[in-house]
Amino acid sequence: MIVRGHESVLVQGITGTQATFWSERMKEYGTKVIGGVNPKKAGTQHLGLPVWGSATDAAAGQDSPIDCSCIIVPPPGVKPAALDALEAGIKKIVILTEHIPVHDTMYFLSAAREAGAQVIGPNTAGIATPGECFVGFMPAFNERVFKPGHIGVISRSGSLGTLVCLNMVQAGFGISAFIGIGGDPVIGTTTRDALQCLDEDPNTQGIALIGEIGGGMEEEAAEYARGMTKPIVSFMAGAASPPGKKMGHAGAIVMGDKGSYAGKKKALEAAGVSVLATPSSLPDVLKERLSG
Amino acid sequence: MNFEEHAAKPLLAAAGISVPEGGVATSADDAAALAQSLGPCVVKAQVPTGKRGKAGGIALVDTGDQAREAAARILGMEIAGLTVKSVLVEQQVPIAKEFYAAVLNDSDSKGPLLLFSSEGGMDIEEIAANHPDKLTRFPVDIRNGIEAGALEQALPPIDGVSGADMAAVLTKLYSAYCANDAELMEINPLVATRDGRIMALDCKFTLDDSAIRRHEELAKTGAPEKLTELEQRGQEIGFKYIELDGNVGVLSNGAGLTMTTMDAVSHYGAEPANFLEIGGHAFVLGKQALEVVLANPRVDALLINFCGAIARTDVMTSGVLEAWDDVDPQVPVFWAISGTGEDDARAMLKEKLGVAPYPTMDDAVKAAVEAVK
Numbered sequence: 001m002i003v004r005g006h007e008s009v010l011v012q013g014i015t016g017t018q019a020t021f022w023s024e025r026m027k028e029y030g031t032k033v034i035g036g037v038n039p040k041k042a043g044t045q046h047l048g049l050p051v052w053g054s055a056t057d058a059a060a061g062q063d064s065p066i067d068c069s070c071i072i073v074p075p076p077g078v079k080p081a082a083l084d085a086l087e088a089g090i091k092k093i094v095i096l097t098e099h100i101p102v103h104d105t106m107y108f109l110s111a112a113r114e115a116g117a118q119v120i121g122p123n124t125a126g127i128a129t130p131g132e133c134f135v136g137f138m139p140a141f142n143e144r145v146f147k148p149g150h151i152g153v154i155s156r157s158g159s160l161g162t163l164v165c166l167n168m169v170q171a172g173f174g175i176s177a178f179i180g181i182g183g184d185p186v187i188g189t190t191t192r193d194a195l196q197c198l199d200e201d202p203n204t205q206g207i208a209l210i211g212e213i214g215g216g217m218e219e220e221a222a223e224y225a226r227g228m229t230k231p232i233v234s235f236m237a238g239a240a241s242p243p244g245k246k247m248g249h250a251g252a253i254v255m256g257d258k259g260s261y262a263g264k265k266k267a268l269e270a271a272g273v274s275v276l277a278t279p280s281s282l283p284d285v286l287k288e289r290l291s292g
Numbered sequence: 293m294n295f296e297e298h299a300a301k302p303l304l305a306a307a308g309i310s311v312p313e314g315g316v317a318t319s320a321d322d323a324a325a326l327a328q329s330l331g332p333c334v335v336k337a338q339v340p341t342g343k344r345g346k347a348g349g350i351a352l353v354d355t356g357d358q359a360r361e362a363a364a365r366i367l368g369m370e371i372a373g374l375t376v377k378s379v380l381v382e383q384q385v386p387i388a389k390e391f392y393a394a395v396l397n398d399s400d401s402k403g404p405l406l407l408f409s410s411e412g413g414m415d416i417e418e419i420a421a422n423h424p425d426k427l428t429r430f431p432v433d434i435r436n437g438i439e440a441g442a443l444e445q446a447l448p449p450i451d452g453v454s455g456a457d458m459a460a461v462l463t464k465l466y467s468a469y470c471a472n473d474a475e476l477m478e479i480n481p482l483v484a485t486r487d488g489r490i491m492a493l494d495c496k497f498t499l500d501d502s503a504i505r506r507h508e509e510l511a512k513t514g515a516p517e518k519l520t521e522l523e524q525r526g527q528e529i530g531f532k533y534i535e536l537d538g539n540v541g542v543l544s545n546g547a548g549l550t551m552t553t554m555d556a557v558s559h560y561g562a563e564p565a566n567f568l569e570i571g572g573h574a575f576v577l578g579k580q581a582l583e584v585v586l587a588n589p590r591v592d593a594l595l596i597n598f599c600g601a602i603a604r605t606d607v608m609t610s611g612v613l614e615a616w617d618d619v620d621p622q623v624p625v626f627w628a629i630s631g632t633g634e635d636d637a638r639a640m641l642k643e644k645l646g647v648a649p650y651p652t653m654d655d656a657v658k659a660a661v662e663a664v665k
Contacts, residue, residue, distance in 0.1 A: 102397045103473050125601045139631050157549060166631070185397060185399055187399075240555045241555075241567070278559055
């Protein structure tokens with residue numbers, strides 16, 4: 001789930017307003033955007049790139065398989081778009097759309113599992129490899145926020161993830177990879193998956209794991225973190241959120257003890273992760289952990 | 293979106309699961325009339341929450357007069373902060389054994405998860421805590437559905453009910469879950485009656501909010517969320533606003549960043565007055581957001597914290613500034629701005645208000661907390 005500059009990227013829904021703005025940013029930054037999909041505008045050009053009627057059509061015209069698809073279509077169109085991407089043989093699918101019915105998500109995640117494809121999201125701000133490329137809604141081009149370096153950042157939230165990257169860069173660090181896993185209750189890439197990916201990435205020396213109350217993903221990631229040698233610092237949003245209320249991200253709801261701040265903090269700390277009270281203290285503690 | 297029992301049970305019936313005969317009453321007289329025609333009944337408060345029995349919201353009655361008395365007592369009751377406006381009057385059934393059954397969206401298996409326990413009549417948290425060995429967890433691949441034989445094999449031996457019969461009922465529950473885009477479809481208790489039937493005596497249904505647009509008719513029968521006036525206003529405008537007890541107003545973007553801003557307020561010694569995020573596609577609503585957050589009389593200071601990824605800080609800032617003169621904030625306002633569009637946002641802020649944002653979120657939060665002390 002780290003995207004590289006040589007990987008070809010298809011944007012499904014490229015002609016929408018948001019998609020147009022961000023596809024242009026991606027292209028400028030160095031992402032190898034090969035074109036987009038809009039069934040109603042097949043055969044036309046957009047941003048100087050070809051528009052196909054489907055991902056399958058797009059793939060048919062390529063010399064090599066398309067590496068990655070970025071889906072930015074309205075919620076009802078996501079399931080068919082994802083199935084189309086899988087049909088086209090794409091193995092990395094980044095889904096930015098929010099408010100997708102969860103039954104649709106579970107359907108295409110099941111299909112992706114069978115096809116051996118990795119889905120990132122839905123409801124993610126995307127993934128970024130500073131200095132190379134990004135896929136999604138990430139201001140990778142803003143040097144105050146994203147500079148190449150050796151810290152991997154995992155976050156459900158785009159805005160909070162951006163803040164953490166900014167804090168890291170201000171403290172003199174750079175970012176090896178940002179993995180936005182998305183705020184939906186059911187997502188393709190979990191915190192644990194992203195952690196393993198950064199653990200295996202030779203360019204990543206330390207990790208900032210940004211969690212949120214609700215669900216059990218941080219607890220699951222803690223199991224994996226036990227066996228890691230790279231230092232991990234963590235901030236979890238939601239300590240001050242009242243239980244039982246949905247705070248925007250559908251995933252961020254605490255029912256009883258499951259998914260509570262205290263439970264997550266305990267699990268992560270038991271695995272050797274430094275869990276901090278504010279995101280601004282992450283860089284200092286990471287510095288200590290890296291030098292110690 | 294949550295549904296009251298009387299609105300959820302017909303979904304089970306439509307999938308072929310037996311439910312007791314009954315009807316909804318909004319007055320004691322209507323309840324009496326229903327009980328008269330049905331015989332011995334259960335009178336049940338209709339509010340979308342569990343623990344109705346413990347709160348005294350459920351009564352067994354034998355006659356119409358008893359039903360009238362029970363309904364008169366239950367109607368108007370407060371249960372978990374909700375006022376009971378109607379009761380469900382249902383025929384009593386002769387219970388031989390109680391079970392628990394549910395299907396829900398499971399983030400761990402990334403698919404539907406069917407739960408079954410031969411211990412019924414208590415809530416799932418209790419079952420999971422006290423009888424984990426008696427809880428069957430059966431993940432389903434949503435593309436294939438339930439294979440009857442496999443489910444039957446996964447079930448524990450059940451006194452007096454054949455595995456095939458129970459698997460058939462659970463498969464119907466699964467189809468009700470699928471047909472209605474449920475986040476949760478739960479039957480507690482599911483019972484075996486002394487005359488050999490399997491029936492759902494209760495039903496809890498939560499519709500996936502993201503699927504409401506393809507269930508518009510069904511959504512009309514859902515229980516309205518209990519919202520404050522300002523929360524209602526936020527919902528109508530199109531953003532999520534939650535009123536809290538503190539006095540530092542929070543206006544931020546993105547769920548994660550907004551929760552973090554609230555956490556920081558709390559960490560530095562004050563409490564947030566609200567949750568309000570204008571991320572995602574709501575980032576053009578800066579103007580309305582300022583109006584709503586300052587309409588709360590408890591707010592003594594306002595913290596505006598924008599960090600732009602998809603949400604452009606210039607667009608959000610310009611929205612807030614557009615409303616500035618109309619709203620005319622009477623409390624001190626503390627800004628932090630970073631990410632997409634920050635240069636333009638800073639310039640706008642300088643030009644309109646002659647101020648610069650604090651260098652970091654923490655600086656802005658500390659200043660706001662200081663101001664309300």
